[in-house]
Amino acid sequence: xxxxxxxxxxxxxxxxxxxxxxxxxxxxxxxxxxxxxxxxxxxxxxxxxxxxxxxxxxxxxxxxxxxxxxxxxxxxxxxxxxxxxxxxxxxxxxxxxxxxxxxxxxxxxxxxxxxxxxxxxxxxxxxxx
Numbered sequence: 001x002x003x004x005x006x007x008x009x010x011x012x013x014x015x016x017x018x019x020x021x022x023x024x025x026x027x028x029x030x031x032x033x034x035x036x037x038x039x040x041x042x043x044x045x046x047x048x049x050x051x052x053x054x055x056x057x058x059x060x061x062x063x064x065x066x067x068x069x070x071x072x073x074x075x076x077x078x079x080x081x082x083x084x085x086x087x088x089x090x091x092x093x094x095x096x097x098x099x100x101x102x103x104x105x106x107x108x109x110x111x112x113x114x115x116x117x118x119x120x121x122x123x124x125x126x127x128x129x
């Protein structure tokens with residue numbers, strides 16, 4: 001990810017900011033510029049998600065992508081937020097304790113580094129409640 005794009009997306013990533021269409025009452029994460037359901041008739045406003053949700057599905061990563069080798073095994077899951085949207089995130093938990101339907105809450109953690117001498121970036125991960 002380029003540095004300018006990283007900073008542009010920072011507010012939504014750090015604070016779980018999405019959008020809410022006041023016309024159809026649908027919530028979106030990540031934020032949208034236009035409601036996919038209402039199109040031009042939709043009126044979007046920023047919305048801060050609570051971050052509370054549940055695990056829809058998950059997998060345990062044993063062979064990680066470059067830069068994440070030291071974290072294995074780790075859990076990657078799809079979290080359905082209480083307000084409706086689903087997102088993919090790392091779940092900070094023992095893989096043995098994971099269950100579909102488990103309630104989770106957000107935590108602020110290191111996501112990675114752009115290079116050995118580069119920028120460290122942070123964001124939201126989830127932990128069991």
